[in-house]
Amino acid sequence: MSPRPHRLMFVCTANICRSPMAEGLARAEAARRGLPVEIRSGGILGLLDKPAAANAVRACREHGVDLSSHRSRGVTAADVAWADAVLVMELRHQRELHLRFPELDGRVVLLGTFGGRQEVDDPVGGWIWRFRRCRTLIIRSIEKFYDFLDPGGRAN
Numbered sequence: 001m002s003p004r005p006h007r008l009m010f011v012c013t014a015n016i017c018r019s020p021m022a023e024g025l026a027r028a029e030a031a032r033r034g035l036p037v038e039i040r041s042g043g044i045l046g047l048l049d050k051p052a053a054a055n056a057v058r059a060c061r062e063h064g065v066d067l068s069s070h071r072s073r074g075v076t077a078a079d080v081a082w083a084d085a086v087l088v089m090e091l092r093h094q095r096e097l098h099l100r101f102p103e104l105d106g107r108v109v110l111l112g113t114f115g116g117r118q119e120v121d122d123p124v125g126g127w128i129w130r131f132r133r134c135r136t137l138i139i140r141s142i143e144k145f146y147d148f149l150d151p152g153g154r155a156n
Contacts, residue, residue, distance in 0.1 A: 005036035006149055009083035010111070011093050015043030015072040017124050018089045020052045021135060022111065024065040026142045035150055040083070044096050046074030053124060059131035063139070080104055087111040087145070089120040114148070115141030 008026060012018035019041035030037045050072040051057075057067045080086070080101045086108045088094050094108050112120045115137045123130035 003036070005038045007038045007082055007084045008040070009075070009079050009086045010039070010041040010088075011044060011075055011086055011097065012041075012089045012120075013043055013093070013122065014045050014047045014050070014124070015041055015074070016047065016050055017053045017056045017122060017131070018120055018134060018138070019043060020067050020070045020072075021056050021060055021065075021131075022087065022089075022120075022138050022142065024060050024067050024070075025063065025135070025138055028063075028065050029139070029142050029146060033146060033150070035146055040079060042073050042075035042079055044075060044093055047072045048074065053131075055123070055126070055128050055131040058128060059135045062132070063135060075100075077101065083107065085109060089122070091119060111141045111145070112137060113141075114144035117141075 010019040010022040023039050023041035026039050052067040052070040060067045086097060086104060088108060088110055094110060097104055097108050110118055112118055117137060120134060120137055123134045
């Protein structure tokens with residue numbers, strides 16, 4: 001019997017830039033590694049049914065990840081109950097989630113800390129280079145996070 005996949009929830013502000021980028025890029029990296037994961041994303045604002053930002057779609061497409069079908073959603077109590085780890089982009093996301101969902105305990109972590117930064121800056125409204133820089137940090141952070149989840153590279 002194989003173990004249950006790791007359940008990851010990526011959270012940003014509106015779920016139109018960073019968290020959908022992280023969701024798509026994390027799926028791709030998990031598939032490349034053969035790592036069993038289930039992934040969701042959401043935003044603390046609760047913005048519903050908006051597409052990912054055009055430059056987020058473009059930056060991910062350049063890396064072979066398609067965000068064209070993404071639609072924004074908020075973070076729910078069901079997401080929190082489901083997730084093994086909630087990876088946030090900013091300290092304020094971490095604080096907000098702890099206020100809303102005290103039961104999260106130590107399951108909320110700053111994604112950027114795995115990539116050598118504390119926070120993943122919001123590229124919303126910026127030029128494509130800001131989204132590419134964001135993508136690079138997200139990829140580096142996800143790779144290091146997956147190394148932490150599966151230190152031997154065994155993906156069992």
